[in-house]
Amino acid sequence: MSIDRQDRALREFKQILRDLVHLLRTSTNTQLAYLCWVNRSRGQFVWETNSTGLPNVMFKDRVAFENHYLNPYQDLDEPVQLVVGEDVPKAKLMHYFDFVQAKNILIIPFINKEETVALTVLECENSIDVEAIQDRIMAYNNAMVNVLDTYLEVVDLHEHQQEWEGYEESVQKIDHHSHRVEILTIMLEEIQKHLPSGGAVLLAPGMNSWNVVLRSRKARELQKLGLQLEEKSVAYEALEKGEPIFTMHFNNNPRRITSAEKTTDGATFAIPLMVHDRRQGVIVCSDSDPLTFKESTKHKLANLVRIAALNIQASVKKGGVSDELLTQHFGAFMPELWEATLNCELAKIKNGTAVNKTWLGLVAPEDVSSLRTKFRLEDLKKIQTDFVTALNPSRYGLSGYIGYNSDYVYSFIIQSEEEDAVADWMEKVKSKLDLGLKLSIGGNLKVRFKAGYTLLDEHSVNAYHVKEKAKKALSKVMNEQETELVEA
Known part of the structure; x- marks a missing residue:
């Protein structure tokens, strides 16, 4: 439904209410009829419409409960x-000016889902015979129920249509012309929109393990970067079966990714990332409210992952995925x-949503030249793979991962x-x-690593700025004989 059609539906709904109130007044031979909604969240009566031939009546748009004579009747369940x-002072009938003409008032409640949501009031100089007009009151209330139900159904259909329009926009954002990392980043952000009380993270293989390598910007901090995948977890089951797995958690079981997670509540939907029929990652979607994962939502999440995988597949030759999709060299x-x-x-830090500290650093073996003279080129490649595996922070119970910068760095x-x-971490590696x-080629190698690093904070401009600070720190530590670690 377009915005114009939605506005039209609202206008027609309000017009019907005006007509119903007018018909009720004329059919009951009363002088004034008005309808107000009972807004409990704001503690107000909100005026919808009125019908009268009296010249001295004027209503405010809304009045606080405590300032109106209808306050004692906001939970009314039958006409009074x-x-x-006698029952209400003339001074409290604030909608009259100059003089109060009414002598009798009939309040008719409108109940929806066992709650009084509106009050219709009839006022007249003469007495009102409720029994004589009972059929008109019932017809009015029945018409109100039908009109409200129809309008809510139209609004619900509109919201559903908007929901799918939003999903279509998400699909359009995933473009095969983009780099695979950009595709996955956009995919995670679009998935996050469906997880109001949770988050989405990407696990990928590298460093001889599977780890959390990318998170949506609003993902909860419970799943840190580098968190290592374990068996008997939802993510592992999705990878093993090669299909999405949904589960709810009870008493912290089953685990989403690893037993190292602090708490596991709500529900999880784990979706494998399949590129050329090979498992290249798994997206773990979690939310503390299991009701978030409606069937339509699960369909959207799985489809977003599938579309991202197909877009990546379009730009990667089948033979090009013999290695992991997101590793450069050496794992x-x-x-x-x-x-x-x-x-x-950095976006999390600047938005004030970061819980943990995050550091970036560069690490390298102390004496690269001696390595190059001792080993053949093929052996050196395998040794660098051994370096990456040995440096993996998750091997030492820390959250983090190793990236490629350049050979031996x-x-x-x-x-x-x-x-x-x-x-x-450096002490444990040492x-x-x-x-x-x-x-892996046999034998032992005596090696000493040096590292320069920096803490991400609100003054960090972007990834390039952070990397340059880490480079300066690494350059400094390499020029100092005894030092192994320098912070910029």
Whole structure:
């Protein structure tokens, strides 16, 4: 329904109400009839319409409950008659000016879903014989019920149509000409619109594990970046079956992604990202209210993921997905991905919705030149893969992941509530490598890593600005013999 048609429906609804009130007055031979809504949320009577031939009547648009004589009757469930001067003082009939003409008042409640939602009032100089006009009151109330139900149905249909129009706009935003990371970022933001009390995150393979690598800007902080996928979780089941899985959670079971999650409530809808029939990711949609996931909503969410996958597939040759879709080299996530992640987290910080601290850093082995002289090119590629796996923060119980920056220089993103999370990670990596790194090509390699990093804050302009600060910190630490970690 267009906006014009919606406005027309509202105008016609109001016109019918005016006609009904006028017909009730004339059929009952009363001098004044008016209809007001009982707005409980605002504590007001809101005037809809009136019918009269009297010259000295004027109504306000709305009046607070406590300031009107109808206040004691806001929960009325059957008609009641009042005598002016006895049951209600003349001074309280504020709609009259100069003089009060009415001597008798009949209040007729309109009840919808067991609640009094409106009051219709008849006023007259003569007494009102309720029994004689009972059939007209019943006909009026029945007509009101039918008119209101019809109008609400029209509005509901309009809202449903708007809902699908919004979904069509979401589909149009996913463009195959965009980079795959941009497609996935847009997809997550469009999915988020359907999760008012939850969030959407993307898990992808890399670093020899599956981790949360991208979140929608309004996703809840319970699912940190780098959170590692475990078996016996909803996300794992979706990947294993290759189809969307929906479940509600009771007593923190089942887990969405991992047992490391603090709480698991509401419901989860996990949707695998299939590109050329290969599982390249899983989108975990969660909301604290299970009723969010109507069948139509689940259909939309699954379709958005499918459309994103098809758009990515259109730009990626089948042979080009033998490796993971979002890793650049050596199992490290591509720069486009971790830069998109940074921009998303910066948006959270600037909107005041970030709960955890987020750091970006660059890490590299101390002596690259000696590595290049000792090993062949093919072996060096495998060694860099070993480096990325060894540096994976989730291996040490920290939230974060490793990205590719350039050969032998890797980015890292770490999230934590703790101030010294990066130092803790470096200390654990150092301890792990005390006896050397066990290489996939055989043997052990003594290696020492150095890192420069910076904290994302409200002064960070964008991903490029943050990366430049981390570069300066890495350059500084590489020039200092004893230092292993420098913060910009």
